[in-house]
Amino acid sequence: MLLLVNLLSFSALCYLLYRLRCRGWPLSRQILAGLMAGAVYGVGLQVAWSGRADLLTDTLQWTGIVASGYVSLLRMIIMPLVLVMMVAAVLKMREVADLGKIGGAVVGLLIATTMVAAVVGILVTSAFGLTADSITQGARELASADLLAQRYETVAGLGLPDMLVRFVPANVFYDLTEARPTSIIAVVLFGILFGVAALQVARSEPARGAQIEAFVDTARLVVLRLVHIVMALTPYGILALIGGVVARSDAADILNLLAFVVASYLAIGIMFAVHALLLRVHGMGLRHYFRSVWPVLAFAFTSRSSAASIPLNVETQIDKLQVATPIASLSATLGATIGQNGCAGIYPAMLAVMIAPSMGIDPLAWDFMAGLVGIIAISSFGVAGVGGGATFAALIVLPAMGFPVTVAAVLISIEPLIDMARTALNVNGAMTAGVVTQRWLGASVARD
Template identity: 35%
Template sequence: MLIALSFVVIIAAIYGLMYLKSKKVPFSKRVVLALVLGIVIGIIFNQLFSASEGALFSDWVGMFGSIYVKLLQMIAMPLILVCVILAFTKIEIKTNVVKIGVTIVSTLIITAGLAGIIGIATGYFANIDGSAFNISQSALSAASDIEKNYVAGGEQALSLPQKIVAIFPSNPFYDLTGQRASATLGVVIFALFLGVAYLRIKDKKPKEALLFKNGMDSIYEIIMSVVRLFLSFAPYAVLTIMTTTVVNNDLSAVWKLAQFFVACYVAMLIMMVIQLAIMAFCGVSPIRYLKKALPVLSFAFITASSAGSMAMNLEMQEELGIPKGISSLSASFATSMGMNGCAGLYPGIIIAIVAMTQGINPLSPQFLFYAAFMIAMTSFGIAGTGGGGTVATIITLSALGLPVGLAGVFIAIEPLVDMGRTVVNLNGGVVASMVTCKTNGVDLREPKDTTLRTEH
């Protein structure tokens, strides 16, 4: 009976969101409302459901959100391929592409190092006693397995040169399926070569080059039409994903590790303020950005998927006036390297906690800046391993000569922390876009001539 009632509640909530759409309620407000509804409904059913009822509810209701995320992931690779190629069809000077790419990668890696410093400082001032945690055998085993695979010579372990080699695709069509660890970067590299080839024939064979350009423009419009269709279902997906996420999580598990959990979100908030400050320096008002980005950030938070949020991210950056070529490069790179949240903040917090258990002051300049450097380098190396926050943490701990066992303790609540980390990762990519625009003379300030906008 309770299960049947829960389905009725979800259907009624979806109908309510559809009604608001028919009344022309803005998309961003419907997404936020869906988020709040999902949390409220999820908390209620979390307390009412038995374990079996929760599983049955999540299987059926969560199915819709899972399908939606898969659809967005399905279109992500073709979208990246086309957008990167369009970056070449809309420029005149070849060296611009090199400058854009270097600026994006440099910004991502530098901000990851900065995020590492923020994480270490937050972990230190949070004063979390790492020695008080009971490192269970399962937590130690999980951490040891990751260390063996990615650090200590396992089959997946790669040296830095091998990681760089692993980025390059041997079969770009296989990478378009997204199956390889560094598939996103592989697709970007393949698109880069296609773009360079276009520039090489642009003057020699203008007829063929124009045909290629027009074809890519047409493909882009078709793909974006698919994306917009998918995005129209976002509020309903947000509702179902948020509801099942809350229903499925043991709320007491968060309470047991509340101090670490709070420290993570405090660090994320500090880093987001810094990111907004950089955006303001680049000419974009933080308030204007947050108004545009709220639906995207909400969706990234709920799904904890940078790739799944990519389509909405690209649309949002286009609304801010960021050229497609820059936004597509930064968004794709930000899912694989320089991840401010996963490879910066999260490892930094755990490094501080572990360092203090070893009698090391994590804020001593020698340790702090060396750790930040290792975090920045690790954020680049992760592109060749496909790892997330825990992998980045364990690799960095090993590089610093610190024990890795404590990282296994936090795996239990990592999915909840990962929701916030994904938002910080996404913001990091947008920062890279804006810094690139700033260095290339693209004005992102909001037009002040209201007369011209009204006439338009």
């Protein structure tokens, strides 16, 4: 009976969101309403049933159908969107040289901002005086440390060449199932090569070239319509996602590691300011920008998935920020796997600085900082190659510095709370790279 009450409350909130849609609310306001409703629902569950873990678990299993179903639908359209948009982007560029300019600018911006993020992580951690010894390790964290050590064995033997080789598709149909951590980049490469081949056919046989362009453009319109259909479900998905995150949060864990949480959010906030400065220098109005992108950031925050944010990322860049389709496609897809400011930049830098004093190293020494930033820049290419995420970034960076990896397990209990903001920062970095690249290249790249 209590479970039924919880589910009826959830259904009532879904109906409320539906009524807001019927009243003509724009999607951005619907998403905000879903975010607030989810937070209230999660807090209500935690307060009402703090002593009934079984009831809380059962409730979240049912509401998780909406959350997991929505994320699954988004993941369903990622690969078709990436493939079709890549082929369409190459066909519209006409010249392969333009592809090199766009790709170089986007990747360069992603790596540069990741290096800045690493410096920010170093300075903020030092300012807070955080050290690995100052964090209490409970039984759960020690158990996680053992698991983390086992996971480290899967990446310990991988060098940068091995990681880069994994980006090359051996079987594109296999990668279209998103079976590998590097599947997105593999599909991007296949789409680019397919588009280049289509360009060559169009030059040698103009009639067939026109047919190819018409087919690809039709496929692009169909996929974008599918994106719009799934995007209409975003408020309900965010309601379920944020409700689950809030309901599962452990206040004791958060308070125990509060200094690290605050330091992490401060570092993330500083990087958002760096992005804003970069945008303002290139003539982008910040009010317009953040009003346009905050639904994407809200989804990234709640879903904790840069890859799942790709469809909304691409659509927002093209429709709201006036970024050319080729640039938007490359920045959104590459930004989900390369040069992630939050996961590959801030997090491993903070962990390295926390460990350094116990190793007899001054974390503010120039040689240490330069080495750490350089390793982070290089390893940011390899994060996707070993599964993605901040933990795997730490598994690459810390051993390269000669540091133990088990300290990452200490933070497992609060990982979701910080990872939400890190993911939003990753996605914002990708959109910033797209906007700045558009300003650099300007009219030399076709808009549609």
